[in-house]
Amino acid sequence: MKSLLASERPVDFIEIIPENWLRPRDRAALAPCIERWPTSPHSVHLSIGGPDPIDHEFLAAMRAAVAACDAPFFSDHLCYSSIGGIQTRELLPLPFSDEAIEHTVARIHAVKRELDVPLVLENATYYAVMPGSTMDEARFVTTVLAEGDCGFLLDVNNVFVNARNHGYDARAFIDQMPLERVVQLHVAGHHIDQDLDTLVDTHTAVARSEVWELFEYTLRRAGRMIPTIIEWDDPTPPLETLLDEVERARTHAAHALAQGQPAASFGTTA
Secondary structure (H helix, E strand, C coil), rough: CCCHHHHHCCCCEECCCCHCCCHHHHHHHHHHHHHHEEEEEEECCCCCCCCCCCCCCHHHHHHHHHHHHHCCCEECCCEEEEEEEEEEEEEEECCCCHHHHHHHHHHHHHHHHHHHCCCEEEECCHHHHCCCCCCCCHHHHHHHHHHHHEEEEEEHHHHHHHHHCCCCCHHHHHHHHCHHHHHEEEECCCEEECCEEEEEEECCCCCCCHHHHHHHHHHHHCCCCCEECCCCCCCCCCCHHHHHHHHHHHHHHHHHHHCCCCCCCEEEEE
16 A cells, blocks of 8 residues: 555556455555545445345445545445355355346345445356356346446456356457446456366456457447456555556557547556
């Protein structure tokens, strides 16, 4: 955090996992960043499609985090993460079914009433199609977003990973997405597990060229610049490596829409 604050390289906004910044000491450390940059809270514990009752205490803490950041929306993932009251610390896939849509949409409306800001959901990675699925991922995602009247955080790397692992066309998936709902993009690196012949969404590497190509395709299809976050989880790289990726996003965005300087914001997780 100190190195980011000391850097003069351009970062337009940052994204935080708000659960990591709830203790007073941590909030104090984050405060200078919130003062310097617009800050986007991106949770991993909402469990919007899960079987457990909605955690109202958690939502109260998230509402406070949104207020502290003066954030225009709150985001999490279209998945579930808790079972029997225990947080798994994983983003677990939902079955792609009408029943799951009905259950998730009802919870979306309940959560939106408590947050007092728009709810934005991200497409998650998954490594197996859940039992009970009756439709493809694209139809499931678009239906939930429409019936829940949610914003969309489109993770381009997740699309690429899922497409490669499950044998569908990533660009065709983007074509089916409601790009008018997209308020933010994510770009990240992934790992290739040679033994399993599987791509693993690890956020521990620079984005591959194929992901940048899909990023450009997405912007061209959207016809506009979209705020973009570079994600990188532990172990975090040297700050310069991370900021190089932010600059790479600017370059690819400008190329995608043939503009000299993209009129959008680019940032990273903090």
